[in-house]
Amino acid sequence: MTAIENNRPRLSELIFVTLRDQIESGTLPAGLILEAAPLARFFDLSRTPVKEALHGLLEAGLVRPTQGRGVAVGPTGTPFRQDLAAAGLRLPARTQRSFTQRHWRTRFYPQTEQEIAACLPFGRFAINVSQFAAHKGVSRTLANETLVRLERLGLIRQQGTRWYAGPLTETDIDEHYEMRWLLEPCALVQSAATLPAAVLDAALDRAIAALADPEAITLAMLDRSETDIHRTIVLHAPNRQMAEAIRRSQLPLMATNFSLKHTKAHGVMHQTLKEHFAVLEHLSHGDAEGAARALEAHLKAARQVIQTTLRVPNLNFEPPAYMIRES
Structure with missing residues (x-):
């Protein structure tokens, strides 16, 4: 800052x-x-x-x-x-x-949510409230309000007077992915009934364009496709309680994906986009159940990719200035 x-x-x-x-x-x-x-x-x-x-x-x-x-x-x-x-x-x-x-709902909080979630796979981190407030340019009161909200999401926890984030274990990742492959296909079926055709067409066009030249696939293309599938389409489901439960399990995993971008080979990105395309193609043919099965298969494959990647320690990961690595 x-x-x-x-x-x-x-x-x-x-x-x-x-x-x-x-x-x-x-x-x-x-x-x-x-x-x-x-x-x-x-x-x-x-x-x-x-x-x-x-x-x-x-x-x-x-x-x-x-x-x-x-x-x-x-x-x-x-x-x-x-x-x-x-x-x-x-x-x-x-x-x-x-x-x-400065609006904390539209800038400060979502940015903080992503920063902290991205740290979870890389160890246990202590959060210094004073440094957090100073780093973000907000009051200690707002800093504490934000930490309490993050605790409710399960991203951090309080022990005594101190706040901690991580570690996100293999078991945590398995449980989050299991939650997602059980709920996201159900949400996708619900969403398909009211999803605007223009939204689906745009997502499908982007996937086709990205797959046209596998060697030219970029991380930005992959990020946009992840957003199309898992946020725009899945979270369009009318069951808001289910959508919120999904979002809570998505957050640490999608942030983990973001922090592991540099490890993604073109082959992995190409395969991920092919899996996204399979979901979108089923939806475009009116086959919501087929799309749901394709989405479940994609999430199970994604879990394996992340677990394999995280078994290689990344001691060079640098957390935000207000967090201190403890293990």
Whole structure:
């Protein structure tokens, strides 16, 4: 992370400045009650930075406590509740750009999820919360919220006051793949019923183009094909509980695939794409059951490839700066 990125305002500071400016200018009327939940929805953020911003406004004397929830704008004026947009709250374009760049749901969290998942096969790593927060340019509160969320996914665990990731064992990999080859074919059959034809046609065209010249297959082509099959199509299934269970088992395995890219020979990539094409070809002929069988066979083959690759230790793997290898 660059020095400029480390010096960017925290989300709570951006919210504070936005509210402060509109209170001082009179845009937000005296007495308007500001609460964390409505503000979080307005800014499309978690409540933590909003609460920090409200605390800052209270310390600055720009708002005052009320008898109920929230704080009221200004030192005087009868407290009242109103929709924030209707009351005049606006999000300046510059602030919106900052939120887009910093938004933890769309950038920070998914990136962290991938980083940590990619480390799992390479040992046991301790996560330093202070370094994690500094590395990402976020508060310790948000850092801890993120780690708790990752724990719920099973990517990390807490022992005492410390957080650990890995190791992802051969047994773990077997169990994740078994979960996937049991559930993904079922999800694929469900998805086939409502999958837009344009989505399937585009995925099929990409697979055909990649297979036209096996020696020209690139990792980018393979990544896109993996996304087409396992994310776009499989996770299109209407059973959201099943889709979420699949995604949880996909995450460490697909991240492992990503971190092992340099080990993939053209022969392996070509075979993987042929397996993807078999799934797509069945779907294009309206044969969802055949596609499901092809997908199960592909996942069983993929498990063997990863297990074989991971039996060769990779001591040169470098984790993110906030993680320390322990074994």
